[in-house]
Amino acid sequence: MYELTKVDKVFPGVHALKAVDFRIERGEIVGLVGENGAGKSTLMKVIYGAYQADGGTVAIDGKPVRFQSPRQAMDHGIGMVFQEQSLITNLTVMENIFLGYERQFVRFGVIDWTAMARAARQQLAKVKLDIDPATVTAKLSFAQRQLVELAKVLTLEERVEGDLVILLDEPTSVLSRTEVELLFSLVRELTSRASFIFVSHRMDEVLELSDRVYVMKDGEVVDMVPRAEARVDAIQRKMVGRDIDKQYYREQKQQPYDPDRVLVSLDRVSLPGRYSDISLDLHAGEVLCLVGTEGAGREAILRTVFGLEKPDSGTVRIKGQARRDFGARAAVEAGVGYVPRERKIEGIVGGMNVYENMTLSQMGRYSTAGILHLGKERALARDWIRRLGIKTPDVFKDCGGLSGGNQQKVVLAKWRSGGSDIILLDHPTRGLDIGAKEDVYDMVREMCADGAGILLVADTLEEAIGLSHTILVLKDGEARHLFRGAPGSKPSLFDLVHHMT
Amino acid sequence: MTLHQLKPHFPWITLLALVAVVGVAHPNFLLPANLISMVADIMPLFIMALGMTFAIYIGGIDLSSQSVANMTTVLATIALPGLGLGAALVCILAGLTMGAVSGFVTTRLLVPSFVSTLAVGGIAYSVAQYLSGQRALYMDVTLRDASFGWMIGSSFGIPHEIVVGAALLALTWFLQSRTVFGRALKAVGAGEPAAAASGLPVRRIKVLAFALSGMLAAIAGLLFSAKLSGGSPTLANGFLLPAIVAVLVGGTPLTGGVGGVINTLIGTLIVAVIRSSMLYFEVDATMQQMVFGIILIVAIAATIDRSKMRIVK
Numbered sequence: 180m181y182e183l184t185k186v187d188k189v190f191p192g193v194h195a196l197k198a199v200d201f202r203i204e205r206g207e208i209v210g211l212v213g214e215n216g217a218g219k220s221t222l223m224k225v226i227y228g229a230y231q232a233d234g235g236t237v238a239i240d241g242k243p244v245r246f247q248s249p250r251q252a253m254d255h256g257i258g259m260v261f262q263e264q265s266l267i268t269n270l271t272v273m274e275n276i277f278l279g280y281e282r283q284f285v286r287f288g289v290i291d292w293t294a295m296a297r298a299a300r301q302q303l304a305k306v307k308l309d310i311d312p313a314t315v316t317a318k319l320s321f322a323q324r325q326l327v328e329l330a331k332v333l334t335l336e337e338r339v340e341g342d343l344v345i346l347l348d349e350p351t352s353v354l355s356r357t358e359v360e361l362l363f364s365l366v367r368e369l370t371s372r373a374s375f376i377f378v379s380h381r382m383d384e385v386l387e388l389s390d391r392v393y394v395m396k397d398g399e400v401v402d403m404v405p406r407a408e409a410r411v412d413a414i415q416r417k418m419v420g421r422d423i424d425k426q427y428y429r430e431q432k433q434q435p436y437d438p439d440r441v442l443v444s445l446d447r448v449s450l451p452g453r454y455s456d457i458s459l460d461l462h463a464g465e466v467l468c469l470v471g472t473e474g475a476g477r478e479a480i481l482r483t484v485f486g487l488e489k490p491d492s493g494t495v496r497i498k499g500q501a502r503r504d505f506g507a508r509a510a511v512e513a514g515v516g517y518v519p520r521e522r523k524i525e526g527i528v529g530g531m532n533v534y535e536n537m538t539l540s541q542m543g544r545y546s547t548a549g550i551l552h553l554g555k556e557r558a559l560a561r562d563w564i565r566r567l568g569i570k571t572p573d574v575f576k577d578c579g580g581l582s583g584g585n586q587q588k589v590v591l592a593k594w595r596s597g598g599s600d601i602i603l604l605d606h607p608t609r610g611l612d613i614g615a616k617e618d619v620y621d622m623v624r625e626m627c628a629d630g631a632g633i634l635l636v637a638d639t640l641e642e643a644i645g646l647s648h649t650i651l652v653l654k655d656g657e658a659r660h661l662f663r664g665a666p667g668s669k670p671s672l673f674d675l676v677h678h679m680t
Numbered sequence: 681m682t683l684h685q686l687k688p689h690f691p692w693i694t695l696l697a698l699v700a701v702v703g704v705a706h707p708n709f710l711l712p713a714n715l716i717s718m719v720a721d722i723m724p725l726f727i728m729a730l731g732m733t734f735a736i737y738i739g740g741i742d743l744s745s746q747s748v749a750n751m752t753t754v755l756a757t758i759a760l761p762g763l764g765l766g767a768a769l770v771c772i773l774a775g776l777t778m779g780a781v782s783g784f785v786t787t788r789l790l791v792p793s794f795v796s797t798l799a800v801g802g803i804a805y806s807v808a809q810y811l812s813g814q815r816a817l818y819m820d821v822t823l824r825d826a827s828f829g830w831m832i833g834s835s836f837g838i839p840h841e842i843v844v845g846a847a848l849l850a851l852t853w854f855l856q857s858r859t860v861f862g863r864a865l866k867a868v869g870a871g872e873p874a875a876a877a878s879g880l881p882v883r884r885i886k887v888l889a890f891a892l893s894g895m896l897a898a899i900a901g902l903l904f905s906a907k908l909s910g911g912s913p914t915l916a917n918g919f920l921l922p923a924i925v926a927v928l929v930g931g932t933p934l935t936g937g938v939g940g941v942i943n944t945l946i947g948t949l950i951v952a953v954i955r956s957s958m959l960y961f962e963v964d965a966t967m968q969q970m971v972f973g974i975i976l977i978v979a980i981a982a983t984i985d986r987s988k989m990r991i992v993k
Contacts, residue, residue: 487877511879519877528871530937539867540878542860549860593878 180205180240181226181257181344181374187234188398195221197398198235205342206370210389211378214418214640214676218377218398223251223346226376227259228252240341256339258332266316266324273312274301276331280338302330307364322358325367336372338563343373351384352376352474357423363388380472382411382680385597394418412673415680419449419672423651432624435665436465436648442601442632443484443498448493453479454656459495461601461632466623468635468643470675472652475654477636478520479656481603484634485517486510497601508536511540513601516594520606520636522583526590529579533571534560534587537577563592567622584615591622600631620646640672652678691931692947699948701716702957703872709960713747718837722952724749724904725919726945729926730852731779731896733944736927737856739870739936740786740793742890744801746920748778751808752901753911756815756828765827771902778804779894783887793890808913816912819905828906831929844903848896852941865889870937921972926951928979 181203188196196218203209210270213219224230225237228246236243239255246252249259262559268276276299284295286414299312304441305327316324335343347366351359365376365386379385386409392640394402394417401416440463449455454476461467469477482488483495486505495502497513507517519525527536534556545556560574567588571581580588587607594602604623608616623646628639637643643650650662652675659678662670684945703710728745735742745849752771778800785796799894833840856862864885867875900919905911928945932939954975 307887485877507876508879508881517877521873524811525877528867528874530870531866535863535866538879539863539875542863546860551858551860551863553858 182238182241182341182546183222183225183235183237185234185235186222186225186232186237188230189224189233195398195461195504196225196232199395199398199400201226201393201400203344203374203376206374207391208370208377208389210385210392211376212382212385212392212414212418214393216639217395217418221398222395223259223348223376223378226252226344227257227346253335254339254388256335256341256343257346258335258343259348260325260328260332260350261348266543268646269315269318271313271315272303272310272327274320274334275327276302276312276315276334278331280334291520294614299330303327305336305369306330322354322362325362329365333373334370340453344376345369345373346376346378349376349380351379353383359384361399362520375548380415380680385412386414411680412677415676416673419676433648433665434464434624436627436632437463437630441632442497443494444494444499444572445480445484445635446494446496448480448490450479450488450490452656453488454653457653457658459658459661460635463600463630463632464627465649466627466633466635466647467649467651468637468647469642469651469653470637470640471679475653475679476656477653478605480653481517481605481636483632484510484601485603511597511599512635514599514604515601516540516597516599517603518587518590518594518605520608520609522586522590522609523579527578527581527586530577531565532577533569533581533589534574537563537593537596540593540599544597556633559580559596560592563596567592570617580613584611584618587611587615588622589617595626596621600629602626602631602633604635606634606636608638608642640675644669644672645676650675654679662666688911688931691860691929691943691950695946695950697951697955699955702960704952704959709956711959712806714867716837716839716842718952718956719902719949720841722955723841723845723917724900724907725922725926725951726900726948727848727903727946728897728900728916728919729923729944730848730941731893731900731921732927733852733930733939733941734865734896735793735797735893735935736924736932737865737939738886738889739872739934740797740886740890741924741934742779742782742797742893742897743794743799743920744778744782744804744918744954745893745923746918747801747804747808748775748894748897748915749901749904749916751778751811752898753905753908753915754808754817754913755911756902756905757819757911758811760819760823760827764823767827769904771841771898775894775896775898775901777894778889779891779897780887782894783890786890788885797890805913812913814913816910816915821909823904824909828902829969831903831906837874841899841903841907842971847922848899849945852896856940861885861888866937868936899941918969921969921976922951922955925976925979929975 183199183201185198185200185673186196187198199222211219221230225232228249228251238244238450244255251557273295277295281290283615284291294347296312302648303310303312306329308323308326308330310323319327332345354362377388386551392404392409392414393400394414394420404414441460442463443461445459448457457480459467480489483490486509487506487507497515523529537560538556545552557574564571569585569588571585578586607619611619617675626633635647637646650670652660664670708714728749732742732745752775755774756767756771759770761906777925782797782800784794785791785889831840831844864880867880868885872882901916902918908915926947927944928934929950930939930943932943
């Protein structure tokens with residue numbers, strides 16, 4: 180009934196969806212899986228009208244449609260239950276359910292709350308939630324909120340002619356096992372009224388619930404398996420589906436690290452809700468990569484090492500020194516440098532030029548009694564522009580106007596020129612083109628050769644395998660497996676995905 | 681040259697255009713003596729605007745400046761007989777403290793600066809009322825001349841207010857452009873998350889910026905009080921709006937990170953020309969704040985970087 184044919188979506192520099200075919204029948208539950216960045220979210224956004232496809236057709240019951248906004252999609256019966264809860268917590272349950280559609284309850288210019296409560300109770304009954312519709316949403320548990328979101332989407336039943344398609348984006352991520360089972364039985368019951376698209380990182384849950392599973396990789400649908408034939412292993416293999424180009428990451432150039440010099444050591448560190456009981460050692464010359472799905476705790480661990488997040492328990496040691504005062508300043512003084520994912524927000528200061536950015540973390544070294552030595556700063560910047568091949572007309576160029584790759588080089592130069600030898604890289608190649616990526620890889624190897632230790636959250640699994648000596652696989656904030664691999668005996672993509680999902 | 685490239689040059693072009701318009705209509709306006717006295721008259725406002733520049737440069741605002749200046753006029757008048765030149769030190773420290781309190785409330789208690797400075801301004805105003813007994817106080821002219829005479833005299837035809845203003849401009853320019861503190865201010869204004877991730881003590885920098893703003897507001901009050909030879913809790917009323925206008929029209933937007941004290945000089949001169957042109961064009965003095973209110977709205981709408989503000993409330 181709902182069908183996408185050869186749908187394309189292109190963003191500057193990224194071909195996010197490539198000729199995607201996708202269909203869902205009345206009363207069906209369809210699973211959608213893929214690695215981070217495989218195109219799942221983009222596909223969902225096209226389906227519920229947040230993005231418009233650049234090519235291909237979208238059709239309902241054979242009739243082509245084009246949605247300019249989620250509201251238009253809703254008018255055609257397509258609703259989204261958001262992963263990040265979209266309820267407004269200081270409104271009541273019924274206000275949330277009918278947000279934007281209050282007009283039906285207006286009598287003589289004011290809202291008839293009794294009528295709204297009655298209608299809301301009817302919606303809540305659909306999801307078997309027995310709560311007072313006048314409850315303030317903030318008082319509900321996460322599982323209850325998830326059901327309210329579903330009830331909100333189910334109001335489409337009364338508003339729309341025809342059938343519903345409901346998207347569930349990671350609906351189980353905050354639920355306990357019993358709550359998940361309740362949700363699943365409810366979804367199965369509701370298939371008499373609606374079809375569901377179920378997106379999740381948890382492979383077992385996807386197979387448990389879905390009639391069919393679409394597997395995405397690099398913006399394409401690489402396979403569609405009916406449940407009868409679905410096996411977790413086979414799907415995980417499809418999700419990664421390629422061998423690494425060893426040449427590309429120049430694995431042969433990788434040097435062994437120094438096992439006697441520990442730079443960072445985490446001992447049973449926990450931060451509730453983010454990660455728990457994490458222990459690891461980062462050595463001089465080592466690249467240690469944290470691997471896991473979005474929200475598995477990778478970034479939180481990086482931010483803890485940098486002092487931006489304070490763990491509840493456990494010890495963080497930097498060069499043997501147990502950290503007591505958290506805060507970026509102490510970390511920088513201890514030689515830690517952080518290359519954040521949000522390069523334009525936390526990496527460079529747009530509006531400041533190349534040398535101003537490079538000395539930002541080390542102005543003490545380029546000043547006497549608080550007065551800056553501009554000449555020295557500029558000399559440093561010229562030196563690093565040459566060493567890293569940064570493409571900029573001069574040292575006075577506003578960093579906000581440089582390309583992504585060159586911005587990244589400026590950030591790396593900031594830390595390296597200051598002598599930082601513990602480098603935290605969060606998606607260092609995100610959004611960079613191939614050439615710029617290779618430059619970043621070269622810099623990673625050079626830093627290791629200089630005796631720096633690198634804690635990496637890679638953009639892709641290939642990158643993780645290609646660059647690192649050690650890989651720690653995380654799932655739901657817990658360490659699942661530690662792979663040590665010299666060039667030639669590294670874990671495969673499948674090994675990683677197997678422990679991740 | 682595109683409009684975007686032209687934008688940084690708007691302030692001085694505006695200034696020249698205004699001077700030309702007023703000068704053509706009233707050639708007397710361009711007499712050197714007239715221009716010099718116009719600039720001398722605007723100096724207390726300029727000094728206050730210099731301080732305001734630092735608050736706005738980091739993306740905040742200081743609504744306490746006028747009240748801090750009011751308080752200083754009272755403090756200076758009361759302290760003069762006992763302390764002489766030491767009264768100046770009392771004033772400066774008082775302003776510094778008020779600003780630091782605003783900064784502390786903003787960075788530690790996370791109260792937005794437009795509220796924290798408004799509240800601190802209320803405190804300063806009330807201190808002035810209490811100390812003065814709500815009356816206008818007068819300085820003994822001999823005492824004033826002995827301690828503060830150097831601020832308001834004139835040498836080689838140049839009033840000393842201008843010298844004081846120029847010295848403060850040079851000092852703040854140096855601070856802004858040549859010191860670690862100035863660089864840190866810029867980083868906080870242009871990209872606070874990146875500044876924090878580079879290990880800068882962001883909170884301390886912000887507190888210092890507000891302290892500096894308070895201190896310069898106090899110096900403005902001190903100069904004003906010496907000039908008028910007295911103090912009262914309402915003496916500097918009417919300064920706040922033009923001071924903010926001077927900073928924004930000069931090209932330091934509310935979102936911070938660009939502009940600086942030189943821009944504020946140009947902005948202040950624009951305010952001065954507008955103010956005196958109202959005399960020439962016989963606009964009633966009571967309408968001044970109306971005009972500045974309108975200019976403020978236009979200036980903010982024209983200069984603000986909307987990419988930095990997703991939600992406006």
